[in-house]
Amino acid sequence: MAEPVLLRRVGHVDPTRLEDYLAWGGFEALRRALLRRPESIVDEVKASGLVGRGGAAFPTGVKWEAVARESRTPKYVVCNADESEPGTFKDRVLMEGDPFVLVEAMAIAGHAVGAEEGYIYVRGEYTRAYERIKNAVEEATRAGFLGDHILDSDVSFHVHVYRGAGAYVCGEETALFESIEGKRGQPRQKPPFPTTHGLFGRPTVINNVETLANIPPIVLHGPEWFRSLGPEDAPGPKLYSVSGAVNAPGVYEAPMSVTLRELIEEYAGGVRNGGRVQAVLVGGAAGTFLGPKELDVPMSFSGLRKVGAALGSGAVMVIDEQVDMWEVLLRLARFFAHESCGKCYPCQLGTQRQLEIVRRMASGRIRYQDILRLRDIQATMADASICGLGQTAGNAILSGLRVMGLDVS
Amino acid sequence: MTKMTVDWQRVDEVIARWAPKGRAGLLPCLEEVQEITGWLSPEVSRRVAAGLKVPLADVFGVITFYSLLYERPVGRVIVRVCDDVSCFVNGSQEVVQACRTYLGIEPGETTPDGMFTLETHPCLGRCERAPFLMVNDEEYGPVRGEDVPRILDAWKERVRSE
Numbered sequence: 001m002a003e004p005v006l007l008r009r010v011g012h013v014d015p016t017r018l019e020d021y022l023a024w025g026g027f028e029a030l031r032r033a034l035l036r037r038p039e040s041i042v043d044e045v046k047a048s049g050l051v052g053r054g055g056a057a058f059p060t061g062v063k064w065e066a067v068a069r070e071s072r073t074p075k076y077v078v079c080n081a082d083e084s085e086p087g088t089f090k091d092r093v094l095m096e097g098d099p100f101v102l103v104e105a106m107a108i109a110g111h112a113v114g115a116e117e118g119y120i121y122v123r124g125e126y127t128r129a130y131e132r133i134k135n136a137v138e139e140a141t142r143a144g145f146l147g148d149h150i151l152d153s154d155v156s157f158h159v160h161v162y163r164g165a166g167a168y169v170c171g172e173e174t175a176l177f178e179s180i181e182g183k184r185g186q187p188r189q190k191p192p193f194p195t196t197h198g199l200f201g202r203p204t205v206i207n208n209v210e211t212l213a214n215i216p217p218i219v220l221h222g223p224e225w226f227r228s229l230g231p232e233d234a235p236g237p238k239l240y241s242v243s244g245a246v247n248a249p250g251v252y253e254a255p256m257s258v259t260l261r262e263l264i265e266e267y268a269g270g271v272r273n274g275g276r277v278q279a280v281l282v283g284g285a286a287g288t289f290l291g292p293k294e295l296d297v298p299m300s301f302s303g304l305r306k307v308g309a310a311l312g313s314g315a316v317m318v319i320d321e322q323v324d325m326w327e328v329l330l331r332l333a334r335f336f337a338h339e340s341c342g343k344c345y346p347c348q349l350g351t352q353r354q355l356e357i358v359r360r361m362a363s364g365r366i367r368y369q370d371i372l373r374l375r376d377i378q379a380t381m382a383d384a385s386i387c388g389l390g391q392t393a394g395n396a397i398l399s400g401l402r403v404m405g406l407d408v409s
Numbered sequence: 410m411t412k413m414t415v416d417w418q419r420v421d422e423v424i425a426r427w428a429p430k431g432r433a434g435l436l437p438c439l440e441e442v443q444e445i446t447g448w449l450s451p452e453v454s455r456r457v458a459a460g461l462k463v464p465l466a467d468v469f470g471v472i473t474f475y476s477l478l479y480e481r482p483v484g485r486v487i488v489r490v491c492d493d494v495s496c497f498v499n500g501s502q503e504v505v506q507a508c509r510t511y512l513g514i515e516p517g518e519t520t521p522d523g524m525f526t527l528e529t530h531p532c533l534g535r536c537e538r539a540p541f542l543m544v545n546d547e548e549y550g551p552v553r554g555e556d557v558p559r560i561l562d563a564w565k566e567r568v569r570s571e
Contacts, residue, residue, distance in 0.1 A: 086493045086532035124440075124477045125489075125533050127546045163440055165475035168531065182435030182463065184474040200433075243495040243536030250537045281494060285532075317494050317536070328494055335493070335531050341474075 004253040005229070005237045006213050010097030015132050018139040021100040027145050029216035033108045034153045041112040042068050045215065047223035049235035054080055054171070054208030055286065055312045055388070057301050063205055066195035067113040070203035075115040077106050077157075078180075078199055078206040081122040081129070082164050082171045085284035086335065087315035090239035091209035093251045095122070095129035098213070099136035103159060105212035107146060108219060110157040113205050117158050121176050124164040134161045168339035172387045173198075173206045175341070186343040187387035210239055230255040234300040238314055242268040245275065245320035256300035256311075260290065263299060263316055275320040279403040283312025285332050286392035289399040308399070326362035329400045333358040336393040347390025350381040358397060371407050374398060415453065419445050424460035432463050435471060439478055448479040484519045484526035486564050488512070489543040493532035499539040499551065505529055507554035511561050524568055525561070 013020035021027070033041055046061025067075055079102060083091040095102065106118045120137075122130045137159045140146045148156045167185045169175045174188035177199045198204020214236055218226050227235040234256035240263055243249040247269030254267065260280060264270065271277055277292045282299075288309035290297065297307050304311050319328060337355040342348045354377050357370055378394025385391045401407040423441045427434030438457055439449060446453050449472050458465040472478045488508055492501045505516065508527050512520055516529040535541040538550030542557075544564055552560070 083534055084532070087495055087536055088532075089534040089536055092534050123534065124475075125530075125543070128548075162437060164477075165436060165440060166477035167475050179436060180433060182432035182461075182471065183467070184470050241536060243539060244498045249495070249539065285494075317498070319494075319498060323498050327497060331492070331494055331497060338531065 002255075005217050006094065006210065006239055007097075007251070007253045009101070010093060013098070015097050015099055016135055018100065018136075018143055021098075025220070026100055027104055027140075029219040030104050030107050030145060031151060033111055033219050034151060034155055038068060038112045038114065041108065041219065044223050045112070045218060048214075048218045048226040049223070050211065050214050050218065050226065051301070052208055053210035053214075053238070053314070055085065055283070055310075057311065060207060060211055060214075063195060063207070064109065064113050066193075067115070067203045067205045070196065072203055073114070074117060075113060075203040076199045076205070077109045077113065077115045077118040078173075078176070078204055079106055079118065079120040079209060079212055080171065080173060080176060080206055081120050081126075081133070081209050082176060083123055083126070083209070083313075084164075084168045084171050085286060085313045085315060086332075087241060087243055087281065087284045087317040088313040089241045089243075090251045090314060092123075092126055092129050094209055094213055094239075095126070096132055099129075099132040100140065101213050101216060102133065102209060103136050103140045103146065105215040106159060107150060107155075107157045108215055109205055109207070109212070111155045113203075115205065116156050117160070119160050119162055119180055119199065121162045121164060121170070121180060124166045130161070130163050137161055167341070168335075169341045169387070169389050172389060175387070176206070177204070184341070186341045187389075189386055231257045231298070231300060233302050238299070238311075240267070240299065240314045240316055242316045242318070244281075244316075244318035245272050245323065246270065246318050247272055254299075256298065256303075258299050259296050260299055260316065261295035264295065264318055268316075268318075271318065271320050273320075275322065277318060278321045278323060279319045279325065279328075279400065281317040281319070281328075281396060281400075282309050282315070284315040284317075285335050285396055286388065287312045287315065288395050289403045291403040325400060325404050329358050329397055330362045332396045332400070336389070340389065340393070344384070344386045344390065346381045346384040347387075347393060350377045350385075350390065351393050353377055354394060354397060366406075371401065374401070375407075415446055415450075417456075420453065420456060421460075424457055428460050428462075431461055432467075435461055435463055435468065436475075439468075439472065443478060447485065448482050450482075482519070482523070484524050485568055486524055486545055487526045487528065488561070489528045489530040489533065490516075491531075491533040491535070491539070491541040491543070492529040493536075495532070495536040496539040496541055500553070501540040503554035504540050504542055504552055504557060507557035508561075511558050524565065 170185040175185040179185040252267040333355040336351040340351040427438035541550035
């Protein structure tokens with residue numbers, strides 16, 4: 001396993017001390033970025049091939065370029081730190097262990113797109129991460145890495161830290177904007193997209209924590225180096241949150257050529273008690289179950305797409321043969337029914353009907369039409385919901401039934 | 410539930426600090442106020458609405474939307490047991506059961522003395538420490554059912570000595 005990039009400082013530095021971050025090369029990328037024209041930074045991020053690590057895998061440089069081209073001001077840089085996808089904890093580990101990197105990345109983003117204000121929206125239940133980020137912002141401001149005229153340049157950038165209040169849907173970018181604006185966190189209809197109408201209706205770059213953590217290394221080492229770190233169609237390092245029935249659950253950094261089997265057996269120490277995999281939920285509750293015969297799939301966007309799954313946030317939840325899969329599916333169905341925000345009907349109604357059917361099936365009363373009905377609900381939610389929550393709310397249930405041998409198409 | 414006495418002075422200080430932000434200050438304002446008052450009563454909500462110049466209906470709308478904002482009284486200590494997939498796979502049911510037995514209440518309920526509220530919670534993002542338990546801001550994991558009485562005993566002591 002190569003030297004980690006994203007986790008390089010985690011566990012080795014005191015995350016509350018700016019001196020430690022500086023001693024490990026911190027803020028060098030910002031220093032260099034400030035000496036360069038904003039367009040050249042945007043070009044470099046584009047050339048690196050970095051795509052968003054929050055789940056949607058949108059090219060980061062393309063987002064930045066769109067906002068950089070907007071002439072309307074003010075513009076904003078928002079960090080989506082509302083990590084709530086079940087089974088995902090990589091952003092928390094980064095924020096708790098290396099909070100200054102986010103601050104540095106956001107200041108670089110601000111310079112690149114012409115924004116002078118940034119918001120970090122941290123999940124409400126992430127108390128320690130919130131404290132660490134707040135401390136990092138204060139320390140960086142005190143030392144002149146944030147604020148007016150950063151490092152005596154003509155670039156200014158201020159960061160506000162917000163705390164979520166317990167709503168999965170706020171991880172959806174437009175719902176997150178609504179939340180910061182003091183409203184119920186319900187997603188907006190898109191288009192318009194955040195690059196033109198984001199926070200407070202202004203051009204906004206919104207990036208996930210892990211995505212931003214890649215920025216300083218790209219600025220320091222260049223796009224070619226970044227591309228050399230992974231397979232051709234999936235550049236850069238990736239964090240995987242591996243949990244469930246494994247011996248060593250945790251966050252692991254690997255190139256996206258890594259297979260699911262390698263993550264489970266080599267990184268996470270194998271299935272507990274020498275047991276066997278029954279199913280693996282890849283990508284969190286919004287993700288897809290894979291069966292024991294599908295473990296050799298590469299954990300990249302294209303690799304997973306070939307087996308009908310998606311990388312999403314990089315969550316890997318391992319279910320061994322001791323676990324009652326019905327209990328797992330019931331929890332997932334309950335989760336979506338609870339977290340649906342109620343704004344659009346396909347999701348509001350679909351997640352409820354899905355829960356009712358799964359609950360009945362789990363109690364042993366399975367009807368012939370159940371699978372067809374669930375497929376119909378899933379298709380309706382996928383086609384007609386306005387945000388990713390509803391669009392993915394049926395995936396885990398249907399794929400879980402498939403792994404159990406119940407949905408044979 | 411004992412009658413709540415609100416420290417209005419501290420509440421007003423928080424409101425005054427967020428007032429310049431207007432509506433964009435609503436969420437952090439409510440979060441900070443709740444840290445003082447424990448929950449967001451209609452009386453407290455009216456104060457926030459007036460201070461931030463946000464319609465009261467919208468303040469209620471926000472409070473009822475977020476699961477960490479409480480429109481009803483809750484215990485001084487909130488016990489959150491993660492019961493999502495990875496915690497379930499690692500035995501969270503045993504932890505839920507131990508909490509029910511110790512507190513004598515069901516998830517969603519508050520003990521009659523107003524000390525504890527029990528909640529089962531969707532993924533808390535500490536899956537490497539499954540099964541995971543959060544008591545107010547303190548983190549425990551991996552926990553076993555047999556650890557629960559000791560953990561909650563300590564919290565009882567802590568609240569009584571405050």
